[in-house]
Amino acid sequence: MEQKDRVEEISVRHGRPPVMAPGHTFATITDKISSIVLTRPVSLGWMLGVGFASLWAFILLFAVSYLFYQGVGIWGVNIPVAWGFAIVNFVWWVGIGHAGTLISAILLLLRQSWRNSINRFAEAMTLFAVACAGMFPVLHLGRPWLAYWLFPYPNTMNVWPQFRSPLVWDVFAVSTYFTVSLLFWYQGLIPDLATLRDRAVNRHTRTIYGFLAMGWRGSARHWKRYHTAYLILAGLATPLVLSVHTVVSYDFTIAVVPGWHSTIFPPFFVAGAIYSGFAMVLILAIPIRYFYGLEDFVTMRHLENSGMIMLATGLIVAYGYIMEPFMAWLSGNKYDMYQFWDRAHGPYWWVFLSLITMNVVIPQVLWIPKVRRNPAWLFLISLDVLIGMWIERFVIVVISLHRDFLTSSWGMYYPTRWDWFTLLGTVGFFFMCMLLFLRVLPMISIFELRELLPEAEVKVEP
Amino acid sequence: MAQIFHRSTNTISRFTIFGALVVTALGLWTALQLERSPYTTFAGVARPQPVPFSHAHHVGGLGLDCRYCHTSVENSGFAGIPPTKTCMNCHSQIWTNAPMLEPVRQSFQTGQSLVWSRVNDLPDFVYFDHSIHINKGVGCDTCHGPVDRMPLMYNYASLQMEWCLDCHRRPEKYLRPRQQVFNMRYQQPDEFHPVEFNGQKYTGQDELGRALVKAYHLRTVQDITSCNTCHR
Numbered sequence: 001m002e003q004k005d006r007v008e009e010i011s012v013r014h015g016r017p018p019v020m021a022p023g024h025t026f027a028t029i030t031d032k033i034s035s036i037v038l039t040r041p042v043s044l045g046w047m048l049g050v051g052f053a054s055l056w057a058f059i060l061l062f063a064v065s066y067l068f069y070q071g072v073g074i075w076g077v078n079i080p081v082a083w084g085f086a087i088v089n090f091v092w093w094v095g096i097g098h099a100g101t102l103i104s105a106i107l108l109l110l111r112q113s114w115r116n117s118i119n120r121f122a123e124a125m126t127l128f129a130v131a132c133a134g135m136f137p138v139l140h141l142g143r144p145w146l147a148y149w150l151f152p153y154p155n156t157m158n159v160w161p162q163f164r165s166p167l168v169w170d171v172f173a174v175s176t177y178f179t180v181s182l183l184f185w186y187q188g189l190i191p192d193l194a195t196l197r198d199r200a201v202n203r204h205t206r207t208i209y210g211f212l213a214m215g216w217r218g219s220a221r222h223w224k225r226y227h228t229a230y231l232i233l234a235g236l237a238t239p240l241v242l243s244v245h246t247v248v249s250y251d252f253t254i255a256v257v258p259g260w261h262s263t264i265f266p267p268f269f270v271a272g273a274i275y276s277g278f279a280m281v282l283i284l285a286i287p288i289r290y291f292y293g294l295e296d297f298v299t300m301r302h303l304e305n306s307g308m309i310m311l312a313t314g315l316i317v318a319y320g321y322i323m324e325p326f327m328a329w330l331s332g333n334k335y336d337m338y339q340f341w342d343r344a345h346g347p348y349w350w351v352f353l354s355l356i357t358m359n360v361v362i363p364q365v366l367w368i369p370k371v372r373r374n375p376a377w378l379f380l381i382s383l384d385v386l387i388g389m390w391i392e393r394f395v396i397v398v399i400s401l402h403r404d405f406l407t408s409s410w411g412m413y414y415p416t417r418w419d420w421f422t423l424l425g426t427v428g429f430f431f432m433c434m435l436l437f438l439r440v441l442p443m444i445s446i447f448e449l450r451e452l453l454p455e456a457e458v459k460v461e462p
Numbered sequence: 463m464a465q466i467f468h469r470s471t472n473t474i475s476r477f478t479i480f481g482a483l484v485v486t487a488l489g490l491w492t493a494l495q496l497e498r499s500p501y502t503t504f505a506g507v508a509r510p511q512p513v514p515f516s517h518a519h520h521v522g523g524l525g526l527d528c529r530y531c532h533t534s535v536e537n538s539g540f541a542g543i544p545p546t547k548t549c550m551n552c553h554s555q556i557w558t559n560a561p562m563l564e565p566v567r568q569s570f571q572t573g574q575s576l577v578w579s580r581v582n583d584l585p586d587f588v589y590f591d592h593s594i595h596i597n598k599g600v601g602c603d604t605c606h607g608p609v610d611r612m613p614l615m616y617n618y619a620s621l622q623m624e625w626c627l628d629c630h631r632r633p634e635k636y637l638r639p640r641q642q643v644f645n646m647r648y649q650q651p652d653e654f655h656p657v658e659f660n661g662q663k664y665t666g667q668d669e670l671g672r673a674l675v676k677a678y679h680l681r682t683v684q685d686i687t688s689c690n691t692c693h694r
Contacts, residue, residue: 153490153494154494155624156497156498156620156622156623156624157622157623157624157627158623158624158627158628159623159627197466206466207466207467210466210467211467214475215467215471215472215475
């Protein structure tokens with residue numbers, strides 16, 4: 001590609017904002033991003049943010065300690081709703097992680113250059129979200145200290161986990177997801193860690209980043225192997241974007257409960273995951289670019305693209321909402337039909353109404369280009385979508401369970417304060433990890449941003 | 463700028479990558495071994511008892527039958543711990559002044575039972591029935607080991623679930639004719655020591671086991687390995 005064309009591609013295509021503001025060089029990019037970690041003083045706002053998030057992380061610790069001491073009876077779960085907040089939160093957090101993997105792997109394979117400025121913190125978001133998600137399956141066990149029984153190992157009972165159970169598939173899906181995400185994220189960091197090592201003045205800082213950079217010298221051979229490994233990991237991560245939430249949806253579809261037993265769940269769940277994931281990406285990106293002055297790198301192009309993905313996935317989710325009752329009606333199964341009647345008319349009607357409002361109605365304003373290009377609006381809509389997607393999982397888990405086949409076993413579910421502490425505690429834990437990450441690691445991939453510049457184009461001598 | 467790391471770091475880092483794998487593998491292996499060792503299972507470890515009762519002396523030496531003391535083993539889930547009266551059947555006549563037997567005499571006079579500490583103790587969530595095992599041809603020593611050679615009682619097996627399932631998944635490996643159940647020196651058949659059952663001589667455990675499974679109407683492996691066979 002000619003250098004001129006490339007400049008044009010970066011700056012203006014179809015009259016949309018550029019991927020990177022013009023006028024940057026290798027040096028300015030590196031300076032800007034590495035200085036946030038190396039030279040920028042700790043700000044009061046960051047301290048307050050970390051303090052507040054850590055406070056909630058400690059509340060989580062407290063809630064979990066009390067849970068281990070007292071047992072799951074402190075939660076609102078009981079028969080018939082034995083899956084309460086724990087599973088709702090689990091599905092919600094795993095879903096949020098999916099946007100990070102989509103950005104880092106699928107958009108890499110599709111050569112979407114705009115991913116380069118947001119993939120790093122989106123991947124960090126994935127890791128922390130999966131860490132939050134991973135807690136819940138363990139916490140909701142009656143005896144959480146025996147959680148390792150979920151793994152197949154030659155135990156003294158001489159029995160294996162039930163491989164026909166989707167709960168076991170979950171263990172493999174989520175642990176694979178976490179491992180691949182961690183490897184992918186860390187590999188992406190290595191050249192940047194080397195940059196930080198080379199720029200650090202303090203000897204200790206240099207040693208730590210040097211240790212983490214694993215001896216990266218940036219030789220041609222290093223880069224050749226690096227790109228091969230990066231593509232392999234991207235190839236491994238790509239199917240995970242679809243498979244992990246598919247497996248999570250199997251937790252429900254394999255069961256016979258009306259409202260769960262549905263073939264639409266896998267694609268519906270994956271779309272919902274990316275929907276909420278991009279909402280979280282925007283919730284992180286908008287304040288980050290504002291507070292750290294990164295408008296040059298995270299431009300309106302990124303925000304608008306994320307908004308469009310949200311709109312698209314949101315429509316798939318809305319299609320799912322229409323199809324569910326339609327299929328129930330088409331099936332003629334009275335239990336299924338009752339389930340969807342109950343969602344809108346039962347005791348949880350207001351939850352269902354807020355779901356439709358927040359997940360289907362409000363996000364439609366994203367059709368308006370002005371809204372898509374306004375960070376404040378995008379932030380508010382993302383917040384709305386995140387809450388809406390949480391409510392969606394509440395509707396699926398709780399409303400389906402509270403009215404099943406036998407009227408004698410109908411009941412209600414009321415979360416307790418410990419349910420709320422655990423949910424909000426993981427949110428605090430997530431933001432605590434995110435803020436610490438912003439402080440100690442380059443939040444935007446320096447080397448991938450440099451690759452966007454026209455100077456990075458490999459020129460073959462005629 | 464000076465080098466941050468010494469040249470040797472290359473070697474050390476390579477070593478630690480493989481070292482970490484080896485350490486993790488060793489750690490897991492150790493954990494699995496420890497879980498099966500007497501440290502966890504107490505297999506082979508004699509428990510302290512109020513009176514150092516010797517099965518070796520009473521069974522191996524004097525030839526008492528198991529059922530002389532464990533009276534209910536053939537028709538009850540619990541094999542039975544003998545009352546002090548059973549001890550006194552003999553010990554009112556012999557060793558009447560032995561200091562070792564003082565707790566037995568005390569118990570007999572006061573009517574307070576001796577408090578033996580249980581050796582073969584299964585967890586409370588396991589339902590175990592002695593009578594069914596005895597009646598289907600599981601020998602005492604198959605599970606309890608050579609009790610007639612135990613001066614102090616200890617559990618012979620690990621009592622872990624894999625040990626139970628070893629037999630429940632292939633009972634024919636261990637079964638013997640009913641009349642041999644209380645024979646502490648029973649040997650599985652081989653060419654030179656055939657075992658007779660229903661007028662036929664068997665020279666291998668495989669054939670004998672299959673014949674016994676049929677003759678004693680054992681329930682299918684699927685039945686006896688179902689969770690609720692033992693966890694009711």
